[in-house]
Amino acid sequence: MIQVSLPEHTIGKLRQAAERKGTDISELLDRAIERYLAEEPAIHDQDGRVEQDERIAQIEREQQAYETQHKRLLAKYDGQYIAMRKGKVVDYDTDSSALWQRVHQRFGRQPILITPVLHETRQTIVVRSPRLLENAV
16 A cells, blocks of 8 residues: 545545545545556556556557447548547548657557558458468468
8 A cells, every 4th residue: 555645625626526426535546547547658567568458448449439430431531541549530641651650749659549441440451371371282
């Protein structure tokens, strides 16, 4: 456990928010800190590994938002690359590299979905393996 000193006015606001939400201050702070950390660049766990679960979940949510809005996005951005953050298109370009550079400068390492807007919502990628071809002969 760790102790943190907070100003009285912040404690008052926390008490009010906790009462409105029907929870205690500890739980409220825990949820707020978790949300804050999810927005930060990659966090390392105790073993030094990068925690990717929340970042992956965010990209999956962006993919779902893309699929939900696909018809509208196709009408507006057909054949272009889009960058989605929090369910909204934040930038687009025909050049995926230029788009990535602008998005990276603007948002840093935050999870952003960059995808081409095509007629199909998901791309099928076929990877041919030389090993499989050798075994097939």
